[in-house]
Amino acid sequence: MLMRQQLPRVLITAGVIVAAALIASLILLASGVAPAAAVSAFWEGTFGNSANAGTTLTQAVPLLLVALGWIVATRAGRLHVGYPGQVIAGGALATAIGLHCGGLPGPLAVLATALAGIAGGALWAGLTAWLWASRGVLEIISSLLLNLVAVQVAAWLVRGPLQGSASQDPQTDNFPLSTIWPSFPGVPGQTLSYDVVLLPICAVIVVLLLSRTVFGFGLRASGGNGEAARWSGIDPKRGGVAAIVISGGFAGLAGAALLFAGTAPWMSDGFEAGVGFNGIAVALLAGNSPIFAILTAIVFASLNVGGTALQATLDVPSSLAEVLQGAVIVLVLLAAVLAGRRRGRTPATQPAAATKSLALVGTEEV
Amino acid sequence: MGIFDVAFLVSAVTIAAPILLAATGELVSERAGVLNVGLEGVMLTGAFGGYLVMWGTGSLVLGFLGGMIAGLLFGAIMALLSIEAKVDQIVSGIALTLLGYGLTAFLNERFLVPSRTFEPLPRLAIPLLSDIPVIGPVLFHQDVFIYATAILLVLVVLALSRTTWGINLKAVGESPISADAAGVGVRGMRWAAVLFSGLCAGAAGAYLSIGDVGVFREGMTGGRGYLAIAAVLFGGWRMAGLGIAAMIFAVADATQLRLQAIGVxxxxxxxxxxxxxxxxxxxxxxxxxxxxxxxxxxxxxxxxxxxxxxxxxxxxxxxxxxxxTLPVSLWLGMPYLLALVALGTEGKRRHRAPTALAIPYLRSEV
Known part of the structure; x- marks a missing residue:
C-alpha cells in the first residue's frame, strides 16, 4: 500500500534528476567541459571516498532541518520564506553562547549550542509570526525583509561585538573545543559529524508530530480550512503562529549545525551559504514528505559538494550547482502538474487551499 | 552643508526610480491576481541581461532592450508556472529567485571575463524647467530612464482607471469567474499582466547594472525586488500609496548612504x-x-x-x-527595517488585497 503511494513520487523524482542531468551536461558542453570528465570528478568529490562522503552527509543535515521546518509550516498553511534569516539568527545566538561555554563538559556544551540555535531561530521567526497574527502583515513579505535585516546584523556582529581578537578578519574567535559537535573517529579527516543521526530522528519526529498528535492535527486543520478548524474549536491563528515558530526552531538548529559541525570552527558573515532557500527546494523535491526529504537533502548536498569539486578540478564555476538547484525546482513543479494531469485530477487543489488564507478573503472557484 | 541637500534628493530619486518601476509592474500583475514573489530574481536577470548585451555590443539602447527581454523571459516562466501549470505562486516565485541568482552568477563568472565597466546613462537637462531652484536639478536634470519611468507611471494609472482593459484587468484579479462569464479572457489578461511585470522588472534591473553603476555584480539587486513587493503591499494596491512607499524607502536608503560617509x-x-x-x-x-x-x-x-x-x-x-556612530552594516539594514515597521504599524488596511490574489483560476470545462 505504502509502496503504491510512493511509486509515482519516486518516478517523478527520478525523472527530474534525469532532466536536471541533461541540463547540466548541456551547460557543461556549452562551456567546453566533457560531461564524462565532469561526472567522474563529481562522483570522486561527493561519494568517491569516505572523507568526501562524510562531508556530503554532514552537509545534508542543515538542508533537511530547514526542509522539515518548511514542511511543518506548509502543513499549517503558512508559506513563509524566512529560513535564511532564521538560520543566521540561530547560528549567531549559538555562537554567542558557544563562545562562553568553553568551561562546560562536552555534552552539556554541545547541548547548549544546539538549544541556543533553536531559540535564536524561533525568536527570529517569532517576529514574522507576530507581524502576521496581530498586525496582519503577509508572512512572506515580512520574512523576506527580515532575511535582509538578518544578513546585515550578522555582518555587523562579526565586525563588532563578536569579532575575534586574533585577527582583523570579519570572523569570530575559534569555538572552544568542547562545543564542537563530535564526529565519527573512523572517517578520515573527521568529516562525518555525529549530527547525521538527526537525519532520521528529526524526520520521524515530524512525521509522528503531524500524523499522531493532537497538536499536529490542529496544525493541519488550521492549514486546511480555517473556517472548519474554527468550528471544531481550533484557533487557526494559534496553529499558524506555532508552525512558524517551530519552523524557525528547525532553521535555527540548522544554523547551529552549519557552524558547530561545519568545516570551519568560527562564524563569518557568509556562513548561511544559501541553505535557507535550498532547504525549501529539498522539501519541494520530496513532495513535502519528511522521510523522502532525507534522500533529497543528500542529493542537494551532493550538488553543493560536487559543484565545489568541479570548480577545483575542472575550473567550472561552482555556481553551476545553484543553476541546477533552481532548475530542479522548476522541473519538480512542472512534473507534479504533469503527474496530476495524468491521474485526471486537478493538481492545484492543494496549493490553492494552502494559499487561500493568504489572499485575506478567499473565494471558491469551481 | 547639511546632509539633506540637493545632491541627497537627486540620489533619492535615482534610488526610487527602479524600485518604482518594478513595483508598478508588480502592481499590475497583482491586480490581475498573480503574486510574483520572484521579482528579485527577475530584476537580477534583467540586470544581467542588460550587462550581457552591453558587454557584447557596447550599445546602451541594445543593452536596455536585452535587460527587458531577459525580464520578459523570466516573466514568461512565471506565467507558465502560475497560470498554465497552476502551481502555487509563492513556490514558483522562490524557484525564479533561486534560478535568477544561480544563472546570472554562473554565466557572469564563466563567460563574461574580464568584466567591463560602462559609463552610466547621461543626464539630460530639460530646458527652462531645469533652471528652477531645487526642483529643477532634482526632477528635470535626470537620465532618460527616470523620465521614461515617470511617463510609464502616468500611462499605467490612466490605463488602470480609464480604459476598459484596465477595468477588465482588475475584474480578473477580484473575481475571475465573473470576469470569465462576462467574456473577459482570464488567461490572456493574466499572461499580459505577468509579462508586463517581467518587462518592468527587467528594465529596472538593467538600469541598476548598466544605467546607474555601469557593471554587473553577483546578487547586485540586493533586495530591491523585495522592497518593490513591500511597496505594493504598503501602498494598499493603489498607485498613490505605492509612490509614497517607494519614496520612503528611497529616502531611507539615500540617508543611510550619506550617513555611511559622514559617520556621526x-x-x-x-x-x-x-x-x-x-x-x-x-x-x-x-x-x-x-x-x-x-x-x-x-x-x-x-x-x-x-x-x-x-x-x-x-x-x-x-x-x-x-x-x-552606527556601523555600516546596520545602516544597510535600515531601509528593510523601515519597510517592516511601515507594514507593521499600518494597522487596519484601508484597501484590501485583490480577492483572487495568489489563487490560480480553474476554469470548469465541460
Missing part, C-alpha cells in the same frame, strides 16, 4: 525622524477617525503609545545631539 549622526537626522513619526501618527489618526474630531476621538492605541515614547526619545536626542 548629525542633529538634523533626529529632527527629521521626530517630524516623520509625529506626521505618521497624525495621519494614522486622521485615517481612522475621519471627520473633524479626529484629534480628540478615541483612546490611544498601543502603537500610538509606542509612537509617543519614540517621539520623546527622539526629541531628547535632538536636544542632546550625542555623537553616535
Amino acid at each position: 549622526i548629525p542633529r538634523e537626522v533626529w529632527v527629521a525622524a521626530t517630524i516623520l513619526v509625529v506626521l505618521g501618527m497624525v495621519l494614522g489618526r486622521m485615517r481612522r477617525g475621519g471627520g473633524a474630531r479626529w484629534l480628540a476621538s478615541g483612546r490611544p492605541t498601543g502603537i500610538e503609545v509606542a509612537g509617543l515614547a519614540l517621539v520623546v526619545v527622539l526629541s531628547a536626542l535632538v536636544l542632546i545631539s550625542p555623537s553616535i
Whole structure:
C-alpha cells in the first residue's frame, strides 16, 4: 500500500534528476567541459571516498532541518520564506553562547549550542509570526525583509561585538573545543559529524508530530480550512503562529549545525551559504514528505559538494550547482502538474487551499 | 552643508526610480491576481541581461532592450508556472529567485571575463524647467530612464482607471469567474499582466547594472525586488500609496548612504525622524477617525503609545545631539527595517488585497 503511494513520487523524482542531468551536461558542453570528465570528478568529490562522503552527509543535515521546518509550516498553511534569516539568527545566538561555554563538559556544551540555535531561530521567526497574527502583515513579505535585516546584523556582529581578537578578519574567535559537535573517529579527516543521526530522528519526529498528535492535527486543520478548524474549536491563528515558530526552531538548529559541525570552527558573515532557500527546494523535491526529504537533502548536498569539486578540478564555476538547484525546482513543479494531469485530477487543489488564507478573503472557484 | 541637500534628493530619486518601476509592474500583475514573489530574481536577470548585451555590443539602447527581454523571459516562466501549470505562486516565485541568482552568477563568472565597466546613462537637462531652484536639478536634470519611468507611471494609472482593459484587468484579479462569464479572457489578461511585470522588472534591473553603476555584480539587486513587493503591499494596491512607499524607502536608503560617509549622526537626522513619526501618527489618526474630531476621538492605541515614547526619545536626542556612530552594516539594514515597521504599524488596511490574489483560476470545462 505504502509502496503504491510512493511509486509515482519516486518516478517523478527520478525523472527530474534525469532532466536536471541533461541540463547540466548541456551547460557543461556549452562551456567546453566533457560531461564524462565532469561526472567522474563529481562522483570522486561527493561519494568517491569516505572523507568526501562524510562531508556530503554532514552537509545534508542543515538542508533537511530547514526542509522539515518548511514542511511543518506548509502543513499549517503558512508559506513563509524566512529560513535564511532564521538560520543566521540561530547560528549567531549559538555562537554567542558557544563562545562562553568553553568551561562546560562536552555534552552539556554541545547541548547548549544546539538549544541556543533553536531559540535564536524561533525568536527570529517569532517576529514574522507576530507581524502576521496581530498586525496582519503577509508572512512572506515580512520574512523576506527580515532575511535582509538578518544578513546585515550578522555582518555587523562579526565586525563588532563578536569579532575575534586574533585577527582583523570579519570572523569570530575559534569555538572552544568542547562545543564542537563530535564526529565519527573512523572517517578520515573527521568529516562525518555525529549530527547525521538527526537525519532520521528529526524526520520521524515530524512525521509522528503531524500524523499522531493532537497538536499536529490542529496544525493541519488550521492549514486546511480555517473556517472548519474554527468550528471544531481550533484557533487557526494559534496553529499558524506555532508552525512558524517551530519552523524557525528547525532553521535555527540548522544554523547551529552549519557552524558547530561545519568545516570551519568560527562564524563569518557568509556562513548561511544559501541553505535557507535550498532547504525549501529539498522539501519541494520530496513532495513535502519528511522521510523522502532525507534522500533529497543528500542529493542537494551532493550538488553543493560536487559543484565545489568541479570548480577545483575542472575550473567550472561552482555556481553551476545553484543553476541546477533552481532548475530542479522548476522541473519538480512542472512534473507534479504533469503527474496530476495524468491521474485526471486537478493538481492545484492543494496549493490553492494552502494559499487561500493568504489572499485575506478567499473565494471558491469551481 | 547639511546632509539633506540637493545632491541627497537627486540620489533619492535615482534610488526610487527602479524600485518604482518594478513595483508598478508588480502592481499590475497583482491586480490581475498573480503574486510574483520572484521579482528579485527577475530584476537580477534583467540586470544581467542588460550587462550581457552591453558587454557584447557596447550599445546602451541594445543593452536596455536585452535587460527587458531577459525580464520578459523570466516573466514568461512565471506565467507558465502560475497560470498554465497552476502551481502555487509563492513556490514558483522562490524557484525564479533561486534560478535568477544561480544563472546570472554562473554565466557572469564563466563567460563574461574580464568584466567591463560602462559609463552610466547621461543626464539630460530639460530646458527652462531645469533652471528652477531645487526642483529643477532634482526632477528635470535626470537620465532618460527616470523620465521614461515617470511617463510609464502616468500611462499605467490612466490605463488602470480609464480604459476598459484596465477595468477588465482588475475584474480578473477580484473575481475571475465573473470576469470569465462576462467574456473577459482570464488567461490572456493574466499572461499580459505577468509579462508586463517581467518587462518592468527587467528594465529596472538593467538600469541598476548598466544605467546607474555601469557593471554587473553577483546578487547586485540586493533586495530591491523585495522592497518593490513591500511597496505594493504598503501602498494598499493603489498607485498613490505605492509612490509614497517607494519614496520612503528611497529616502531611507539615500540617508543611510550619506550617513555611511559622514559617520556621526548629525542633529538634523533626529529632527527629521521626530517630524516623520509625529506626521505618521497624525495621519494614522486622521485615517481612522475621519471627520473633524479626529484629534480628540478615541483612546490611544498601543502603537500610538509606542509612537509617543519614540517621539520623546527622539526629541531628547535632538536636544542632546550625542555623537553616535552606527556601523555600516546596520545602516544597510535600515531601509528593510523601515519597510517592516511601515507594514507593521499600518494597522487596519484601508484597501484590501485583490480577492483572487495568489489563487490560480480553474476554469470548469465541460
